[in-house]
Amino acid sequence: MSDEHDPGDTPADDATELAGSQDEVPQAPAPGRVPTPQSHFASRFGGLKGAIAPLITTLLAFMMGGLVVVLTGKNPIKVYHAIFNGTGINWFFHVGHYSARIPFSTHKFWFPWDTASIAAQNLQQTLLLTTPIILTALALSFAFRCGLFNIGGQGQYLAGTIFAVWLGSSFNSMNPAVHVILCLLVGTLAGAAWAGIAGILKATVGAHEVISTIMLNWIAIWVGSYLFGQGGPLQGSEASVPISNDIVEGAKLPVFWGLKLLQGLSVGIFIAVAMLVVYWIIINRTTLGYEVRAVGFNPEAARYGGISVARNYFLAMAISGAFAGLAGAIDITGWEYRIGETDIHANQIGFIGLAAGLLGRNTAVGVGFASLLFGALINGTSGRQLDPSIFRPELAGNLTTIIQGLVVLFVGLNLGGVAAWIKRRRRAT
Numbered sequence: 001m002s003d004e005h006d007p008g009d010t011p012a013d014d015a016t017e018l019a020g021s022q023d024e025v026p027q028a029p030a031p032g033r034v035p036t037p038q039s040h041f042a043s044r045f046g047g048l049k050g051a052i053a054p055l056i057t058t059l060l061a062f063m064m065g066g067l068v069v070v071l072t073g074k075n076p077i078k079v080y081h082a083i084f085n086g087t088g089i090n091w092f093f094h095v096g097h098y099s100a101r102i103p104f105s106t107h108k109f110w111f112p113w114d115t116a117s118i119a120a121q122n123l124q125q126t127l128l129l130t131t132p133i134i135l136t137a138l139a140l141s142f143a144f145r146c147g148l149f150n151i152g153g154q155g156q157y158l159a160g161t162i163f164a165v166w167l168g169s170s171f172n173s174m175n176p177a178v179h180v181i182l183c184l185l186v187g188t189l190a191g192a193a194w195a196g197i198a199g200i201l202k203a204t205v206g207a208h209e210v211i212s213t214i215m216l217n218w219i220a221i222w223v224g225s226y227l228f229g230q231g232g233p234l235q236g237s238e239a240s241v242p243i244s245n246d247i248v249e250g251a252k253l254p255v256f257w258g259l260k261l262l263q264g265l266s267v268g269i270f271i272a273v274a275m276l277v278v279y280w281i282i283i284n285r286t287t288l289g290y291e292v293r294a295v296g297f298n299p300e301a302a303r304y305g306g307i308s309v310a311r312n313y314f315l316a317m318a319i320s321g322a323f324a325g326l327a328g329a330i331d332i333t334g335w336e337y338r339i340g341e342t343d344i345h346a347n348q349i350g351f352i353g354l355a356a357g358l359l360g361r362n363t364a365v366g367v368g369f370a371s372l373l374f375g376a377l378i379n380g381t382s383g384r385q386l387d388p389s390i391f392r393p394e395l396a397g398n399l400t401t402i403i404q405g406l407v408v409l410f411v412g413l414n415l416g417g418v419a420a421w422i423k424r425r426r427r428a429t
Contacts, residue, residue, distance in 0.1 A: 054359050054366060058373065061406035065399055072395060079391045086385030087376035088123025103256035115257065122385060124258045124265040128335055130375030132157065134272040135327035136353025137371050138279050139195070139320040141362035143209070145283060146316035147296035148202065152195055152213025154350025155220035156321040159194040160187035160328030162224055165339050166234060168247025168332060176250030183251050184271075184329045191325015192318045194220065199317030203310035209317065217350070224344040236338070243340035253334045266334035273368070275323060280364040282319075292316050324350060352378070355404045358411040377403065 066076035084090060091113060100111035114120060136153040143150035164187040171179060194216060201207035227234040229242045236245040258264025283289040294302040295312045303309050327349065332339065356374050360366030379385060381396035391399075 051366075054361060054370070057359060057407055057410040060410055061403045064406055065403045068399060068402060069391070072391075074391055079396075082386055082390045083377070083380035083396065085119075086122055086380035086382070087126050088119050088121070088379070089126070089376060091117065091119035091123045094119060104254065121258065121262065122379065125263065125382075125385075126372075126376050126379040127265050127269050128263060128375075129378050130372050131268050131272045131334070132327035132331050132349045133353050133356050133371040133375050134368060135275060135323045135330070136350050137357035137360060137367045138275060138353075139191075139324035139327075139350075140354050140357035141360070141367055142279065142283070142292075142323065143195075143316050143320040144357070144362050145289075145296050146292045146312055147299065148199075148209045148313065148316055148320075150195065150198075150213055150317065150320045151210055151354065152198060152216050152321070152350075153324045153353050154348070155213065155217035156191040156194045156324035157328040157350045158220040158224050158344060158347075159190040159321075160325030161332055161339055162220075162227060162234075162328075163187050163190040163325075164329040164332040165228075165244050165247065168251035168337075169245045172248050172250075174250060179248070179250040180253055180333055183247070183333050184326065187329025187332070188322045188326040191328065192322035194325070195321020196314060196318040199314035202317070203313040221344055224339075225341050228339060228344065229341045241340070242342070244338045246338045247332060251333055252337065253330070263335045266330075268330035268334035271326070271330060275326070276364045276368050279323075279367075288312075288315065324353070327353075352404065355408050359407050374400075374404065 062080070066080070069076040069079050094114065094117070095112045096114065098111050098114045099108045100113075100115045101108050136157055139153040139156060140150050164183045167186055168179070168183045174182070195213070198207075198209050198212040198216060201212050202209050226232050228244050229235065231239075232242070234244055236243050252260075253266040253268055255264040255266050281289075283293065291302070291307045291312050292315070294305070294307055295309050295316075299309045302312075331349075336343075352374050353371070356370040357367055359373070360368070360370035377400045381393065381400045383393035386393045386396050
């Protein structure tokens with residue numbers, strides 16, 4: 001979409017684009033729309049409207065990752081094929097005559113894919129990982145639309161996780177539907193409140209959100225370590241194990257595909273997809289979204305136009321944190337069911353979401369596909385999916401991290417902008 005913010009452009013760059021040169025007559029933007037540099041980029045690269053830049057970024061990242069595989073003495077094509085099979089996405093290519101059970105019933109119907117195959121189980125795991133990545137990517141994207149760089153998705157995710165575990169392991173006699181909704185709602189509000197701290201600091205004293213969100217990440221990590229660590233107030237009944245109690249059955253999201261004991265896919269994936277739609281509607285079809293984008297392009301111009309910059313800074317951060325907090329709550333109620341001190345330090349979903357948001361160019365569709373890509377990579381390179389004879393799983397995990405880092409690097413280089421600049425130079429000569 002032409003009105004979406006290119007992550008490679010800063011608010012200052014956007015202001016320059018909007019202002020134009022002194023020789024040009026500025027054109028008033030259409031109501032509800034703010035012109036962006038991405039519209040110029042799209043015109044240079046055909047009708048893809050900027051989609052080609054993420055594709056090139058991804059291809060380059062995988063090509064360089066393949067060079068790393070070659071240095072280990074392995075065939076990159078064979079390794080990538082094994083990783084692809086481990087993701088479960090190949091399930092869609094195994095078409096036949098099967099039957100599937102209608103979720104939450106005993107009735108069956110004809111279905112073209114085998115829902116109980118190994119590939120199906122792999123796909124379930126991929127989608128479980130994709131769910132929180134979508135939401136933490138939205139946490140970055142929404143703030144970015146307001147000119148803020150929210151690196152605190154990890155801390156906001158943990159805030160939602162902590163409250164979901166606390167509520168989910170309490171109130172045993174509560175109605176199941178109310179209980180699970182309460183866990184999700186409070187987890188969402190916890191993430192919003194955690195990010196709102198950075199928003200308030202930005203709006204009142206001008207504290208840079210990158211610094212404040214990084215500090216809040218560490219605060220969330222060490223608070224969680226205290227709560228669930230040895231002797232912590234939320235440690236489970238096993239005194240020797242620094243882990244929480246499992247949440248009660250009534251606080252668990254329904255599993256509609258697969259077995260709950262084998263981490264089947266819960267309805268959380270539908271919540272994440274719904275949040276992509278909510279994000280698109282807020283950004284493109286509401287007054288709040290217009291104000292957020294206006295502040296992101298030029299805070300001073302937005303203030304001159306009567307928009308409260310401080311209010312939008314706070315709201316943008318709070319809504320971003322709500323997405324990340326919901327991700328933590330869904331993970332707890334959807335398949336993890338508990339959290340330990342080791343999990344708090346090892347979990348990196350918030351940072352993976354950051355890469356997915358950048359690759360997805362802060363668009364709803366882009367974030368969805370980028371999150372699926374990273375979720376598939378993580379699952380496909382896990383020890384239980386990848387044959388050690390093809391590629392060592394511990395090295396494959398590092399390969400995933402390398403590809404994620406390359407994606408962030410290439411997005412930062414703004415390859416599309418470089419290509420457009422080269423094309424302009426050629427025309428000038």
